[in-house]
Amino acid sequence: MKIILSCVLGAILLIAIFGVNPWATSAKSKTLLSTTYTELETGVERKANGIYEVRALTRMPGVSADMVRWWFADYLQTTAHYQRWHPKAHVWMDWENKVPGEVIGASHLVHEYIGKDLQKLRIQFVDPTEILGEYTPQNDRFIICARAGLLEQPINGAQMCHVVQNTEYGAQMRSVFWQGYVEKRRGNDTVFSIEGLLGNTAVARLMLTNKQSAIDLMTHAIEEMNILAGFLPELYQQQGPKSEPQTSE
Numbered sequence: 268m269k270i271i272l273s274c275v276l277g278a279i280l281l282i283a284i285f286g287v288n289p290w291a292t293s294a295k296s297k298t299l300l301s302t303t304y305t306e307l308e309t310g311v312e313r314k315a316n317g318i319y320e321v322r323a324l325t326r327m328p329g330v331s332a333d334m335v336r337w338w339f340a341d342y343l344q345t346t347a348h349y350q351r352w353h354p355k356a357h358v359w360m361d362w363e364n365k366v367p368g369e370v371i372g373a374s375h376l377v378h379e380y381i382g383k384d385l386q387k388l389r390i391q392f393v394d395p396t397e398i399l400g401e402y403t404p405q406n407d408r409f410i411i412c413a414r415a416g417l418l419e420q421p422i423n424g425a426q427m428c429h430v431v432q433n434t435e436y437g438a439q440m441r442s443v444f445w446q447g448y449v450e451k452r453r454g455n456d457t458v459f460s461i462e463g464l465l466g467n468t469a470v471a472r473l474m475l476t477n478k479q480s481a482i483d484l485m486t487h488a489i490e491e492m493n494i495l496a497g498f499l500p501e502l503y504q505q506q507g508p509k510s511e512p513q514t515s516e
Contacts, residue, residue: 295398295399295400295428295443295445296399296400296402299399299428299430299441299443300399300402300430307320307322308322308324308441309322309323309324309485309489310322310485311478311481311482311485313478315469316469316472317447317468317469317470317471317472317473317476318445318446318447318448318472318476319445319446319447319472319476319477319478319480319481320443320444320445320446321443321444321445321446321481321484321485321488322441322442322443322444322485323441323442323485323488323489323492324439324440324441324442325439325440325442325488325489325492325493325496326434326436326437326439326496327431327437327438327439327440327492327495327496327499328436328437328496329437329496329500330431330437330438330496330499330500331433331437331438332407332408332409332431332432332433332438333409334438334499334500334503334507335409335411335429335431335438335440335495335499336409336411336431337503337507337508338495338499338503339370339392339411340368340369340370341367341368341508342502342506342507343360344362345360346358346359346360346361348360349377351498352491352494352495353379353487353490353491353494354494355380356379356380356381356487356490356491357377357379357491358377358378358379358380358385359377359378360375360376360377360378361376362374362375362376363376363389364455370392370411371392371393371394372392372393372455373391373392374389374390374391374392374455375389375390375392375413376388376389376390376418377390377418378418379487380487381480381483381484381487382479382480382483382484382486382487383483384483387417387418387419388415388416388417388418389415389416389417389418390413390414390415390427391413391414391415391416391423391452391455392411392412392413393412393413393414394412395410395411395412395428397412397414398412398413398414398426398427398428399412399428407432407433408430408431408432408433409430409431410428410429410430410431411428411429412426412427412428412429413426413427413428414426414448414450414452414457415427415444416450416452421451421452421453422449422450422451422452422462423448423449423450423451423452423457424446424447424448424449424466424475425444425445425446425447425448426444426445426448427442427443427444427445428441428442428443429441429442429443430443437496437500440492442488442492444484444488446476446480446481446484447466447467447472447475447476448467449462449463449466449467449471449475450463451463
């Protein structure tokens with residue numbers, strides 16, 4: 268009986284420290300790629316493993332998934348472009364490992380205000396399967412995912428995805444951030460570290476993330492994506508890829 272009691276107490280202690288399945292990722296795509304609205308579309312929620320899930324749903328009339336793909340992969344190149352996206356919050360940007368027409372493998376280096384604080388961030392865009400697991404690509408949908416961390420230190424602290432789905436009125440974007448995935452990085456690779464081992468416990472996540480920072484991130488996403496939706500159709504018409512000229516026979 269003492270052994271059983273010790274095991275139970277030990278299990279309770281481990282759950283209290285690490286949370287429930289602290290490195291879980293399997294549930295991410297279930298609601299993010301849902302074709303119907305889910306229980307949480309805009310809001311913040313603390314998960315059992317200590318992660319803060321932050322969501323923002325943006326309806327984008329007149330926008331298409333291809334427009335948003337073009338914005339990230341082709342157009343967004345200068346600080347002026349970046350500041351137009353959110354004039355009050357976006358301060359500076361640059362790219363690392365950027366290839367024209369591609370975004371996976373590139374890192375977006377930014378200074379931006381989230382809430383009252385200036386954040387200096389490195390947003391490393393990755394293949395969506397790294398964050399969501401297996402999924403089926405679709406022509407009417409654009410998915411962009413990233414590992415986000417500190418610009419001036421080799422530490423990531425969050426994962427994120429934007430899913431843009433074409434609709435009858437334009438498009439809608441689901442933006443989801445998972446605050447509290449701590450990883451040490453070397454270049455574009457994540458490596459084993461004490462920071463990652465300890466930082467992914469529920470106890471550490473409770474100390475490192477809080478509801479106000481999650482709300483600030485949600486508010487920032489709502490603002491910047493609504494601003495983008497306001498000017499992107501006209502910008503795409505003026506500067507987007509042109510259709511090939513027709514030839515007469």
